[in-house]
Amino acid sequence: MNAAPLANDTFLRACLRQPTDYTPLWLMRQAGRYLPEYKATRVKAGNSFMGLATNVEYATEVTLQPLDRFPLDAAILFSDILTVPDAMGLGLSFGAGEGPRFAHPLRDEAAVMALQVPDLDKLRYVFDAVTSIRKALMTTDAEGRPCGRVPLIGFSGSPWTLGCYMVEGAGSDDYRLVKTMMYARPDLMHRILDINAQAVTAYLNAQIDAGAQAVMVFDSWGGVLADGNFQRFSLDYTRRVVAGLKRERMDNGVKSRVPVIVFTKGGGPWLDEIAGIGADVVGLDWTVNLGAARRLACDRVALQGNIDPNVLFAPPEVVAAEAAAVLDSFGRPQRPDGTWDGHIFNLGHGISQHTPPEHVAALVEAVHTHSRTLRSR
Amino acid sequence: MNAAPLANDTFLRACLRQPTDYTPLWLMRQAGRYLPEYKATRVKAGNSFMGLATNVEYATEVTLQPLDRFPLDAAILFSDILTVPDAMGLGLSFGAGEGPRFAHPLRDEAAVMALQVPDLDKLRYVFDAVTSIRKALMTTDAEGRPCGRVPLIGFSGSPWTLGCYMVEGAGSDDYRLVKTMMYARPDLMHRILDINAQAVTAYLNAQIDAGAQAVMVFDSWGGVLADGNFQRFSLDYTRRVVAGLKRERMDNGVKSRVPVIVFTKGGGPWLDEIAGIGADVVGLDWTVNLGAARRLACDRVALQGNIDPNVLFAPPEVVAAEAAAVLDSFGRPQRPDGTWDGHIFNLGHGISQHTPPEHVAALVEAVHTHSRTLRSR
Secondary structure, eight states, X not given: OOOOOBSOOHHHHHHTTOOOSSOOBOOTTOSSTTSHHHHHHHHHTTTOHHHHHTOHHHHHHHHHHHHHHSOOSOEEOOOOTTHHHIIIIIOEEEOTTSOEEESSOOOSHHHHHHOOOOOGGXXXXXXXXXXXXXXXXXXXXXXXXXXXXXXXXXXXXXXXXXXXHHHHSBOOSSOHHHHHHHHHOHHHHHHHHHHHHHHHHHHHHHHHHHTOSEEEEEETTGGGSOTTHIIIIIIHHHHHHHHTSOOEEEETTEEEEOOEEEEETTOGGGHHHHTTSSOSEEEOOTTSOHHHHHHHHXXXXXXXXXXXXXXXXXXXXXXXXXHHHHHHXXXXXXXXXXXXXXXXXXXXXXXXXXXXXXXXXXXXXXXXXXXXXXXXX | OOOOOBSOOHHHHXXXXXXXXXXXXXXXXXXXXXXXHHXXXXXXXXXXXXXXXXXXXHHHHHHHHHHHHSOOSOEEOXXXXXXXXXXXXXXXXXXXTSOEEESSOOOSHHHHHHOOOOOGGGGHHHHHHHHHHHHHTEEEOTTSOEEESSOEEEEEEOHHHHHXXXXXXXXXXXXXXXXXXXXXXXXHHHHHHHHHHHHHHHHHHHHHHHTOSEEEEEETTGGGSOTTHIIIXXXXXXXXXXXXXXXXXXXXXXXXXXXXXXXXXXXXGGHXXXXXXXXXXEXXXXXXXXXXXXXXXXXXXXXXXXXXXXXXXXXHHHHHHHHHHHHHHHOOSBOTTSOBOOEEBXXXXXXXXXXXXXXXXXXXXXXXXXXXXHHHO
């Protein structure tokens, strides 16, 4: 049993492969530009992404917006994966209409040797946002006792994914600079990844201390690596992070388990290995057959995913049918022996800014309804 | 035995899983901007990609350039996958420093209903280039008899990959337009794919008639599809193409088999199904473990791939070591029972324009040398 004081702990139960009445869902990037209320808050913050992320009040406001609109089963901290390298002094900025950019990317040995685990005080705004969001999520249960509405997920980029941005200095089509360093100077790459692993571990533990009830590691660029290098340059460092995380927290004297989710975009070929690094949940993109993934990994982890976010551009009845197909692909979570496998419904990637919000409503409704039906069969 | 009149038929033999003295290699996009001589020819052609591709003399010249520099084991027609939709009237252009763009993308039902299999006469410049390249590849064998230096590979985009460009009108980050059509109006998408499959089949057969000794279907964007949709919207149509291809050709009275290669970028999760559509060879990107792929598929197909093209940015000794690692991952191609599995060495994606040519020389040398050693162990 999960003992977190929550009105709705379905998400945490699914992460821990405990019985649930329905399949919980949340959406990667659920607080985002497809919501008009998000855009309104962003205007207040000077139309700046980091203006939102660094302001505790605004970060709290946008985190709660999707929950007020849809009955989602988890909240996720509004922030960016690149806060950590920014705190390392790389100088993060978001140009208008552009992706993130670092003023001081790691391009030579001197820059790599000067890199250090950042002072966590520089990330205080993140931990303050976590605490503020937890407060804003407070409600009362049927007996009038205070409890949270849904759990709050904290997150970070993986050491490799942060390393990609830190060397490239921006997004990339071909990862030429970071892969050149990896192939030509693996010693420098390993130094960056070692520091990143230490920093990410400390960063996520501080989020847990501040109130995060689950944490997720986004290995967004693990899938660009060759077989063999994925294991050496991405997975080994994510494993170190997972091994260093606090897995329990106390809330009002109640101890609860903090599930760890690892998501490697394009990680399908390595699911068996990813499922073995000690995480509670593995996130999957839409290329993965959920039934096959369940057979391979569900004795070790719960699975999170994996509908194509582009499904949300189809009419609501198609959205509902595609959501049902994903749930059916996983199947009834109860096993014949009475134990449960874990499934958290999600997109296989962040939601598009062009998504019609009413299609999201259709998705949430379909997942909750169809997954209840599936359990009763 | 493959009976093509060739000085070097190692590539064709490997495709057909026949014994070879070493592992043959060629490189996707081997005639390209990383070669100064290519850039010089391109300047002569008005610095235009299509100016090169539509001029038989220039297309022949650039096709042979990499063979004159490196002892590669196959030539590949210099052309573009988008010649077919261009012939359908979609209006292909390449802006300066940009990717391809269609003036008339398929955005509504009327446009889709008006689409037709193109008159192959509009693609005459491609077939003429094939015939011209075959002539330019002629040499004489030890007894002074005419023969080709190496085989010539023809190619096309897959029905799905062409369909992506035809609906999006250009490259895409998220494939929102084509996936919206696929999810919301699958009938329209299937109509496009049906026409594309007919057109691609006729186009490749005409290349074979003109002299192509092997053909390759590039399913560059199959990997963006969800499991299930990949099978329905990409693989089923590639299967139709493969089923409609001429598999034998006559050269100077000698009959030879025309191997068919299918390459789905990001297709690793579906290797077992791709290996079952009737192709002779399956191309693999670098995320795939070649040893595992061999165990899964080598009773049905040869494998082509799969080094990360970014390896070529490392120093030559690293390039050599990484090439050896790929060959070792496939292993000795002879089986204990005396039969052979097939491996053609290649990159897992097109070569980068920033690649130093001398690193390509190191790669070719390492593949030829190490694969001979491997066979003798």
